[in-house]
Amino acid sequence: MSTATPSAVTGSDADRPTDPDALPVDVLVIGAGFAGLCTAIQLSEDGVTDLVVVEKGHDVGGTWRDNTYPGAACDVPSQLYSFSFAPNDWSRSFSFQPEIHAYLQRVARESGVLDRFRFGTVVEDARWDDDAQRWLVTVAPVSPEATDATGTEPTTYAARVVVSGAGGLSEPKLPDIAGIDSFAGETFHSARWDHDVDLAGKRVAVIGTGASAIQIVPELQKVAGHLDVYQRTAPWVLPRHDRTYTLPERTALKHVPFLRDAYRTAIYWGRETYVPAFAWKPELALPAQRAALGNIRKAIKDPALREKVTPDFQIGCKRILISNAYYPALAADNTEVVTDRIERITPTGIVTADGTEREIDVLVVATGFHTTELPITERLTGRSGVRLSERWAESGMSAYKGTTVADFPNLFLLVGPNTGLGHSSMVFMIESQVAYVRDALAAMRAGGWGSVEVREEAEQHWSADLQRRMKRSVWSTGGCASWYLDKHGNNTTLWPRTTFSFRLALRHFDADAYRTMPGDAPGAPSPDNTAGDSAGTTHREVVTA
CATH class of the missing domain: 3.50.50.60 (FAD/NAD(P)-binding domain)
Incomplete structure (x- = not known):
């Protein structure tokens, strides 16, 4: 771990953003799909209450809110495509879009965090203020009719931490066809x-x-x-082994937690094979x-x-x-x-x-989404004044542990580069990343750090290792051109290892890989909350699936 020299603005002055009209907030989350909702719920459990979630849509759900085409369904088994902390009474082995969206709506409603969501609100610009150690995030209503937006004019938040859950399946990609x-x-x-x-x-x-x-x-x-x-x-299209659960099956899965957990775990390890x-x-x-x-x-x-x-x-x-x-x-x-x-x-x-x-x-x-050039990156400007989209345009997407990027302090990307899967549930990956964010915030509180920024060499080493592993994968040797690959020919989309290895890699926030700046840390938990300890470690589920 290296500790940077304090900037000219430290101590109590660090709490003041350069923009005097900006609304201070500890954590600003972008997106209200699986990633944004998981972040809001888990951070709230840690006692981080000074939190706002901005979502351009009218409801939670992300891709499962937007994709309502006939036949829309998930290709991951229902029992695995759900939060580990929020089981559901699924009607079938592979769920259709309405049931998944209803699940997310129920989880959001029952979690008690919806009062922190600002629907109908889009991020126009987010830039790091190095003096104040905050992100200045300008948001605006998608339209004058956006009832949950903060007023009818743009609003700027001064956020200590930004968590982007915008995802890779959020912006449709249109074909470039004449006429x-x-x-x-x-x-x-x-x-x-x-x-x-x-x-x-x-x-x-x-x-x-x-x-x-x-x-x-x-x-x-x-x-x-x-x-x-x-x-x-x-x-390549395989048969879909889908069926409706019988009433006895649903009853057992709903009322016998051990059975439900064992079923989920069996599906998980089966997918890992x-x-x-x-x-x-x-x-x-x-x-x-x-x-x-x-x-x-x-x-x-x-x-x-x-x-x-x-x-x-x-x-x-x-x-x-x-x-x-x-x-x-x-x-x-x-x-x-x-x-x-x-x-x-x-x-x-x-x-x-x-x-x-x-x-x-x-x-x-039906031509897919922008997956190798995430649109949200066009609105994220780092410490040196360079947009994340510009940084990635030169050499392709990369992020340390799929989550943090050098020159972008206190920014955490969920479903970031090389976190996609070809075999299992993205919800598992999201929960792994959120656990890393929770531990990072706990470490910042314990260390008295106002900002953390991954070291360039750590990010480069991580990405080089992934690309080395990609060389023998079917994605590189299988003889196709896919949306997994960027314009440089690199696979910056998928995770080339087991998902449990990803979870192990993100089980603790590794401060030695970061430059830290002393200052006011985000979100001190309430005294009766035990989610964090003095070592900056969050207590979390010992996950088998």
Whole structure:
């Protein structure tokens, strides 16, 4: 650990931000999805009550609030895709979007933290004030009608700590196709579904064959007069082993905690057995690849269509998808799979490279999200005056333990670089990161530190080790080009190890990797709260899942 020389403003003066009109707050959280909600709940349990959560949407839920397209569901088992501290009475083994959103709403309501949330509020700018050791965060209502926003004008908070839970699946990515703005029919992204559009009997086109598209296509095929599916790369799709829980099962899981915990733990460790096939021995996934080929043969009898939908890369190189309905929908009489490159879009249809124009009434864009250039980084300016987006544009996304970045003191990124998973639950990763944030704040209080900033060499060593591990992973050797990779060819998205190794790495805040500045620490807990101790260590669940 190194302790920096105090700045010109120390002691009681450090409590005054440079902007005299800024509203002081200990912790400002960006986003109200799984990450932001978990942070608010866990910090409140530690006695950190001077906290505000800003959320551009109208409710908690994040991606599960926004993605309401037909068939939206999770591809991680329900028992694992939930907070360890908030079990739920799930109706089925893999949950659909409404049930997940309702779960998050219930957890938020019962936690008692909703009074600290500011909905309809967007972060316009956040910059570090080195003298005051605070983040000056300017927020504004998304619209004049945003009832939970702080007034109708921009407001600036002076936050000791900023925790970003904005996530990597928050900003839809639109395709760069000539003429897309000229289309005269209805157009919308899968994450911004327009439920007012009547699709019955319409000619509908879907661009994309990723995780959202394979859930949308079967639902559209049922109602559309004709459906065109534009495929650039065929995905690997495994059978979806989903079912509704029986009443006795639900009763047992709800009222027998030991059984529920054992079930969750078994699912967790079962998922961890997938890691070797992804991370260092891709040939172990050959049985899964054979199962995926069997999924194609079972549903599609036409040899030409089979060839179209059979991937030409190793399974796992791109995200593995699960569905029992996707291939039957592609084989239906009213569906056409188009693999020719899209040349342009006209007011009435889509023209492919072979010159064919297919007329449509509705265009659905299922082309994913900005995952390797997180949009929130364009609004985060560090100690040296450089935006995080600019820093990452030069060499790609990187963060120490996926959470902290040199030159950005007191900033913690949840679901940051190299924290994504191809096999298990992101909620597990989020809880691991939040535990690290809790311990960091406890250490700041115990050490009397006003700021902590990860050392450049620590961040570089961490990232270099991850990229070294990536070289033998299926994501690097599997023969595909995926959204996991950035423009430099680096995988800055996924975690190339087991999730329990990530949790172990983040079990304590390692102050030796940080530069610290003396000053007023954030959020002293209430006297009767035992979440922190004098060593700056938070008590937490000994996690098996």
